[in-house]
Amino acid sequence: MSKPSIALNRFGYGLRRGQIVPGDPVRSLYAQMDAFDPAPAILADREDTSAKAGEILEMLRSLRRERQSQAAGTMNEQAMEPQMQGGADPLNGLPPDVRQSYQTAARTLREDAGLRTRIAITSTAPMMERLVHFWSNHFSVSAKKPGTHFQVANHEFSAIRPHVLGNFSDLLKAAVLHPAMLLYLDQFQSVGPNSPFQQRRAQRRRQGNGGGPRGLNENLAREILELHTLGVDGGYDQADVTEFARALTGWTIGGLARIERFSEPQPGGAAFAEFAHEPGSRQVLGRTYREGGAGQALAVLDDLASHPSTARFIATKLARHFAGDTPPQSLVARLEAEFRRSNGDLASLTRTLINSPEVWTESPVKFRQPFEWLVAVLRITGIESLSNRRLSGALSEIGQMPWLAPSPAGYDDLEGSWAGPDALLRRVEMAERIARGAPSDDVMARAGAAFPGALTDHTRTWLARAESGTQALALLLVSPEMMRR
Template identity: 40%
Template sequence: MGKIAMSRKGDRRLSLPSKDLMAAIAATRFGLGARPGEIDAAKADPQGFLIAQIRREGADIPQDDGESAGARFEQMRRYQQERRAVRQEKDGRGNDSTFAAQAFQSTQRDLRQKVNADFLARARIGAGTPASFRERWTLFWTNHFTVSATKQITSVLVGPFEREAIRPYVFSSFENLLVASSTHPAMLTYLDQALSIGPQSRAAQFVARRRNSATAGLNENLAREILELHTVGIDAGYTQGDVTEFARALTGFSIGREQDDRAGQFVFREQAHEPGPRTILGRRYAEAGVGQGLAVLRDLAADPRTARHVCGKIARHFVADVPPPSLVQRLEQRWMATGGDLAAVARTLVESPEAWDPTPAKIKTPYEYALSTWRLIGAEPSAFERIAPILTSLGQRPFAPPSPKGWPEDAQTWAAPDALIKRMQWAQGFAAAVADQTDPNALAASALGERLTPLAAKAVARAETRREAFALLIMSPEFQRR
């Protein structure tokens, strides 16, 4: 029997499910799917099981090569130089079978392998961690602050971006997370901020003299996406003028060149900064160099509209495409009361009765589906090639969300008939590889606990072979939804 959850004055009192059902929800909705024994481990105190995964030091760090964004950026620059050399030689001789071409191909292969290894290391955390709520919380933020391998120079920086700018701060303040992500080389290259020059800056005047051009380029991409996606949201009432002024405040945010002390790292270029005071969202910012842009970021992090926008996204990710307004309000109030303390917000999510509604309203993304299948058998993907093809086939190519909005969160995107057919094909192939060494009936109980319906249990039990039973289990609505 469920228990009555405490609620704020005036709220309708909500009942929590039984602890057995809550344990299943903890592993499959808040987490990334149950590993063997995980639901049993959560039964004594499902909420405490999740709260124990919240820690100030941040998320787990993937066991990749550990290279910094700066080192990767320099490697990509060398690759681009080698590519230009090959093209010039080919244009001059009509032949690219030279030492330069071989060096270029070797560097290209090395960089591709590094990116693949970054993704595999991340997937292995997701498949193997005993703290999968912590990892799901982290994945939410990597999607919120999207950078994508669809842009070549950014592709080698996605892994370092998650390791350096996201994972250390997922239980810190939102301000810290916003500043870290907005000043990281991956974000600066993905949204072209490193190329932005204030029209009246010293750098613009220099460029105009050299090119006989009246203006140099102000790029508004980062300013626009911070406002629309990362902070206050598109419905916050800001204007195009606010975007432009914010973009001017951010001029000078750039990346160190090879000859700089901070090559491949964040630098502020005073000569590219647009001088003068700015007015953004009704607030005036004095000229302060790098401090001007940082002051805007701090104010955006503290804005109540940011709390409303981001807490709505958290509720949609964890609970339902149309989340209960009371849940969003509870998260928002906790956010504002703590100054955007993400550990406190995560704890409030776990303590909110709306988040424990037994109805599984979300469908797993392809990445979540693949990880939960490995977690089902207590294993991890052994190679990039074991996980990348199914993700690409299902429209979630590794490290490559299609736009700064990130991967879609809604069920409709991932539940199209063609996508479900491809999931079934992958399920059958996975079953052929592993099912003969498993007991599908025991796996069904271990993976779903009290969420296993009699209909699903009967289908698995009546299957003619273990492979068929395993495929039926991981294609069941109970396993596909969370």
């Protein structure tokens, strides 16, 4: 691969039809950092759906109480996957208002996934969109909990995008204390064991009119330590998880009627309910944090953001995404050193990445994941008018719908997870359909522009032998150059 091709494809999402190939690849990437718009105009007309998450949770809570009172079973608040996985309709038997809310949630997810894809297709700063998606996957939230359909796009658009060139500490706090994360990892219902709320609840249970037990939930604390900051071998233990979970108690989402009068709004749509917070000081990773309400968890997050293990963990993931499944240790060390030197300045870290020789190696180093392959395909073909519904349908078909990763770890960033025979067949079938609806009179020239100095003789031969322009375009879309970066 030539440097212009690397700038277009390894750093970005490929050449957009009609785009001029950059003469200075490095300078073009710097220019994208300057041109990046965290709030593009395409988002201006998007409906703000943040309040709907609380509405559906309150609705499910009422339904659960009703079913419990009728001894007719329990509504599982975690079992929400409306019309996303096929098979029997999971909404059968639900009241009409609940059913309608689930259907609205599924439509919202489809629309937002299409919108996210369109931003990447039309972007003039595709490297920055790749960074948005990298960090969004790092702080992965999944629309598999009630209410999260309404929040996962808000998480990326309002918590991730504004901070991708900011400070990691700010990104960390915005991402993990966003309602989408608080919902996804059940933090919104975590209660301090000795909090006023829990004491009051225990008293009501003794009187025979309280609900079931509710207490400390360690999900968010554990995932912040393991997946977002230190890494699984980052030097923490179970005691640190528990203490951090206690510091996080009280952090919940806004819009829950039953606690609204007890909570204070926080940035990004979160809320803090002091009466659910575990009182007292905390000790995490050998540091003591005095009682400080909402500020106690914020102080822990600031220290985690600057921890040496975090620098190593973030550097490794970033190097893996841009320089190969087994990233060069020299690149990891350089990124780690810059993260620590700049105290987590992500703009400085990005410039260090761009200037590192390891990411400019001529051989392809990464297999394109389904999302990035589809974006690259639509950019090179010039197809930009697909509806959000069709875009999200295509992503589902090739196996990588945004915000539906199978675990809090996000979608895997290794070739083995995406290069199976069935997955490749789905790409071939989609490439054939896309080629039939795209201009195909200049395929060879378009291929040369999209992969300047990098189009192999093998691919040129196959394109030249194609029986038609449409067949040549379909072959280009599944060529090695399109599959790898």
